[in-house]
Amino acid sequence: MKAHYTAVLVMMVAATGCSSDHKSDQKKLETQQTQAAGTFGYDLAFLKKYKEAVVLAAPDNAEAQAIIIPAYQGRVMTSTANGDGGNSYGWINYKLIESGQHQPHMNGFGGEERFWLSPEGGQFSVYFKKGQSFDFENWQTPALIDTVAYKVVESDAHSVKFQINAMIENYSGKMFVIDISRKIQMLTKEDIANLLDLPALSGVKAVAYRSTNVVTNQDETWKPETGMLGIWLLGMFRPSDQTTIIAPFSKALSAKPLITDDYFGQIPADRLVVKDSVLFLKADGKHRSKIGIAPKSARNVAGSYDAEKGMLTIIQYDLDPQGQYMKSTWELHKDPYNGDALNAYNDGKLADGTQMGPFYELESNSSVKALKEGEAIKHRQSTFHFEGDKAALNAIAQKVLGVNIDQIGEIF
Known part of the structure; x- marks a missing residue:
């Protein structure tokens, strides 16, 4: 009993x-x-209605969180430094996700870090089929980096790892047999300070995560004459009339900064300013424009500052100044391995008046190598968001990007 x-x-x-x-x-x-629109809680509730969502938190701060979607290739959709009621940093395409329909060419679900492969254009492109002209009608984002879900192989409260085996063919007819792994790890305040060489954080709220992306060759040795693959990470963020992209550059290997600024025609002078060692691009989502910086001129950091909301964003990525990088412009290339290490994009209306966004992007690329079977390329990127005391934000911007907050506000 x-x-x-x-x-x-x-x-x-x-x-x-x-x-x-x-x-x-x-x-x-x-x-x-x-929660109100624009908050992390609002975006979490929305995404959970349509897809399985993995929510990670920093080991030392439960308010610093990120949302990752396995169905979107392990994409970091958004993050916050201040819990459910805090600002949501990633741009999300609510209409497309809500529709449940796949679009031609590309599914722009949004997200502040997505995994892609390069090159986009040229004789080694994986976005155009052999013999096609490099026109929008023929451009197609491969399903592998657009609609295919990635399998979760490891996870805990602070990290998640994805893996997928795949085959993908380039414009020249080379078939790649690869394994992709991608891990997202939330960072502690100590991690943030160490990575950015900052003193102990004070006066700011922060969230940060690092992704480690690996592509392993599972077939015959890659050859320069038939093409190679690079890792390409792109982040879509919410713009404002007072948001500016900051891209520092180095003159150590090239006295003249190796910057491409005419991807979509000349950028107006009131939208792009190049100073002695830093580039500023207006990021209001109102004029389509893109810049690229070659590896010999790039630095391993870039960022943006939203003066309206007092938010500082920084990306830090692996950079090989002497490495080969895939060129992605939509044309056949004389020098296909002379591409950009860093790109930044401001969204705007197309010629027909339509627009996916508005959003802006910070993008980094990996170098490429002629991998033997079993060899791999790895590309890491860390994304940091800071909010808080202006003096504290200024100290971070000066230390990492070489600019002060007031200077950014006066550029445009």
Whole structure:
């Protein structure tokens, strides 16, 4: 009889615990659903309605969170430094996700870091089929980096790892057999300070994560004459009339900065300013423009500052100044391995008046190598967001990007 009462008591306690957990989860969901647009809680509730979402938090700060979607190739959709009610940093294409329909050419779901492969154009492109002209009608983002879900192979409260095996063919007819792995790891305040060479963080709220991306060759040796693959990471962020992209450059290997600024025609002078060692691009989502910086001129950091909301964003990525980088312009190339290490893009209306965004992008690329079977290329990128005291933000901007907040505000 005593054993029977004990069993009943255990069941009652367990049921009470489950009920309590359920109520807690339900209350959290209701709170998320009532958050205002533009907040992390709003975006979390929205994404959970349509896809499985992995939510990570920093080991030392539960308010610093990120949302990753396995169905979107392990894409980091958005993050926040301040919990459910905090600003949501990533741009999300609500209409496309809500529609449940796939689009021709590319599915621009959004997200502040997505995994792509390069090159986009040229004789080694994986976005155009052999013999096609390099026109928008023929451009097609491969399903591998557009609609295919990536499998979760490891996860905990602070990190998640994805893996997929695939085959992909380039414009020249070379078939690549590859393994892709991608891991997203939330960073602690100490990690942030160490990576950016900062003193202990104070006066700011911060969230940061690092992605480690690996492409392994599972077939015959890659050859320069038939093409190679690079890793390309692109982040889509929310613009404002007072947002500016900051891209520092180096003169150590090239006295003249190796900058490409005419991807979509000449950028007006009131939207692009190149100073002695830093480039500024207006990021208001109102004029389509793109810049690229070659590896010999690039630095391993870039960022943006939203003066309206007082938000500083920084990306830090692996850079090989002497490495080969795939060229991606939509044409056949005389020098296909002389591409950009860093790109930045401001969205705007197309010629027909339509627009996907508005958003702006910060992008980094890996160098490429003639991989033997079993060899791999690896590309890491860390994304940091800071909000808080202007003096504290200024100290970070000066240390990492070489500019001060007031200078950014006066550029345009």
